[in-house]
Amino acid sequence: MFGKGLITGMRVTLKHFFGKKETFCYPEEKLPMPERFRGGHLVIDYKKCIACQLCSMACPNQAIELKVVTDAQRKRHLTSYIHHMGRCMFCDLCIENCAIHGLHWDQNYEISAYTRDAFDYEVLTDDDRQYLKEVMEAAAANPAPPIVPKKPAAPKPAEAPKPEPKKPEENKETEVKPNE
Amino acid sequence: MAGTETYTLNMGPQHPSTHGVLRVQLELDGENILSAKPIMGYLHRGIEKLLESRTYVQGVPYTDRLDYVSSMNNNFGFCRAVEELAGIEVPERAEYIRVIVAELNRIASHLVFIGSLAIDLGASTGMLYTFRDREEILDLFNLVCGARMTFHYIRVGGVNRDVQPEFIEKTYKFLEHVPVFMEEYKKILLGNEIFMSRLKGISKMSKETALSHNMTGPNIRATGIPYDIRKVDGYSVYPRFDFNVVTGKNGDNWDRFNVRYNEIFESAKIVRQALDGLPEGPFMAKVPKVLRPPKGEVFSRTEGTRGELGFYIVSDGSTKPYRVHIRRPSFVNMQGLNDMCRGYLIGDSVAAFSAIDPLMGEVDC
Ligand code: SF4
Numbered sequence: 001m002f003g004k005g006l007i008t009g010m011r012v013t014l015k016h017f018f019g020k021k022e023t024f025c026y027p028e029e030k031l032p033m034p035e036r037f038r039g040g041h042l043v044i045d046y047k048k049c050i051a052c053q054l055c056s057m058a059c060p061n062q063a064i065e066l067k068v069v070t071d072a073q074r075k076r077h078l079t080s081y082i083h084h085m086g087r088c089m090f091c092d093l094c095i096e097n098c099a100i101h102g103l104h105w106d107q108n109y110e111i112s113a114y115t116r117d118a119f120d121y122e123v124l125t126d127d128d129r130q131y132l133k134e135v136m137e138a139a140a141a142n143p144a145p146p147i148v149p150k151k152p153a154a155p156k157p158a159e160a161p162k163p164e165p166k167k168p169e170e171n172k173e174t175e176v177k178p179n180e
Numbered sequence: 181m182a183g184t185e186t187y188t189l190n191m192g193p194q195h196p197s198t199h200g201v202l203r204v205q206l207e208l209d210g211e212n213i214l215s216a217k218p219i220m221g222y223l224h225r226g227i228e229k230l231l232e233s234r235t236y237v238q239g240v241p242y243t244d245r246l247d248y249v250s251s252m253n254n255n256f257g258f259c260r261a262v263e264e265l266a267g268i269e270v271p272e273r274a275e276y277i278r279v280i281v282a283e284l285n286r287i288a289s290h291l292v293f294i295g296s297l298a299i300d301l302g303a304s305t306g307m308l309y310t311f312r313d314r315e316e317i318l319d320l321f322n323l324v325c326g327a328r329m330t331f332h333y334i335r336v337g338g339v340n341r342d343v344q345p346e347f348i349e350k351t352y353k354f355l356e357h358v359p360v361f362m363e364e365y366k367k368i369l370l371g372n373e374i375f376m377s378r379l380k381g382i383s384k385m386s387k388e389t390a391l392s393h394n395m396t397g398p399n400i401r402a403t404g405i406p407y408d409i410r411k412v413d414g415y416s417v418y419p420r421f422d423f424n425v426v427t428g429k430n431g432d433n434w435d436r437f438n439v440r441y442n443e444i445f446e447s448a449k450i451v452r453q454a455l456d457g458l459p460e461g462p463f464m465a466k467v468p469k470v471l472r473p474p475k476g477e478v479f480s481r482t483e484g485t486r487g488e489l490g491f492y493i494v495s496d497g498s499t500k501p502y503r504v505h506i507r508r509p510s511f512v513n514m515q516g517l518n519d520m521c522r523g524y525l526i527g528d529s530v531a532a533f534s535a536i537d538p539l540m541g542e543v544d545c
């Protein structure tokens with residue numbers, strides 16, 4: 001009989017009409033994200049970070065822009081960590097390549113913004129900058145003995161921790177992106 | 181009496197039923213289609229070139245953006261090609277996990293097909309049901325890799341992380357659910373007379389025409405040719421699983437629908453067998469930090485959701501591929517559009533696009 005299929009279909013719809021709701025009221029209720037969820041802003045464990053720049057080199061899209069200084073003890077520190085979220089594809093490579101496993105996502109999925117500029121997200125917090133200041137001062141008070149004892153220490157490989165030793169101060173924009 | 185003239189109609193690039201930005205130039209005589217010419221390129225992002233300027237490992241997330249409703253299959257294809265090039269042996273557990281996620285993704289993609297076909301034919305409820313069930317798969321993927329669309333889970337040498345027991349448990353639960361929701365679609369769509377008459381006998385295509393257009397995937401299986409790379413090549417661990425290649429008879433839209441509908445059951449079968457036989461062991465091979473495959477070239481193909489997905493990679497021994505070419509099934513399948521539309525009514529063209537199941541991300545690459 002023509003129309004029988006239609007009626008069967010209608011019956012299914014009707015059943016769901018009175019059944020359990022599949023949706024939920026989004027802004028009021030929020031879905032919890034699983035532990036592995038990739039999304040939101042980057043969070044850095046600043047005190048552990050060794051400014052090796054592996055994260056920015058691993059990024060396929062050059063979405064991470066780092067600025068590095070070297071203190072009087074010839075240790076490197078990040079002064080700024082900009083995550084260009086508009087370029088980011090949340091592939092997780094930066095996090096997986098971090099030398100100290102000190103990067104992770106804050107898992108906040110409500111990251112839309114009104115302007116493009118808002119997507120250039122500064123990962124370092126005020127606390128981190130405060131910490132940097134303290135470390136820099138402490139290092140200046142107790143500089144490493146040899147070579148140049150001035151504050152922005154000589155750009156020498158010195159005790160460079162991990163990757164290729166290059167002049168830290170010039171890393172305005174990290175364009176080197178081989179390997180990894 | 182006044183003479184009649186043919187009329188050219190541009191359908192798309194912004195048209196809700198073209199699944200993205202496809203433009204079709206229809207040559208019409210009244211309501212009859214004389215020819216349909218797909219015009220592509222509106223979504224071109226240059227992924228092949230992007231891959232050439234990234235290292236092999238960095239290239240994997242870009243393949244997510246090809247066929248974005250079944251990214252796992254793209255990751256799978258690309259990683260297989262790179263592994264073949266670099267001679268990397270993938271651990272068995274990784275192969276099983278890959279098959280599980282790839283087949284789950286195939287189910288998700290076919291659900292999108294059923295839903296979008298339904299909505300293109302005017303049955304908007306049909307879409308909601310399939311998307312509801314696809315959501316379960318996306319949640320599974322979110323659990324295992326942390327993303328719902330662009331997974332980047334299958335990596336060169338294995339998979340990113342091991343599956344959790346929770347994932348396995350939930351996948352079993354989902355498999356139990358498959359026959360339930362398929363039965364529901366049967367009630368809503370398959371028995372629906374309007375749905376049936378919009379598809380049966382429309383856009384018929386013979387085996388020869390399909391072959392001459394080089395169509396692959398469900399589109400060629402609908403014409404009755406049992407061509408499935410999973411069987412033909414038997415790559416990965418597929419030969420260990422028992423599954424059938426679903427074929428149609430007439431090569432019309434109804435068969436195209438049915439092939440995909442039944443493939444969901446077959447995929448579910450594979451997933452169940454793979455879960456049952458999931459071996460212990462490492463989930464990632466030892467891949468050198470700086471991957472430099474030896475000089476040479478490789479063409480590796482897998483059965484993507486939409487057909488034969490091939491990656492051709494030339495290595496010059498450096499860290500980046502010298503050349504990458506992607507054989508995208510959607511793009512090749514689009515060549516059959518003219519034959520599927522010619523002689524039918526303009527309303528059927530919508531069903532024809534839908535039945536080819538092109539994905540513009542893959543058509544334009
Ligand atoms: S997630 Fe990927 S694209 Fe985004 S910053 Fe990290 S490496 Fe770059």
Ligand code: SF4
Pocket residue numbers: 044048049050051052053054055056097098099100101102103
């Ligand atoms: S990879 Fe990790 S340790 Fe190195 S600079 Fe980035 S956040 Fe710091």
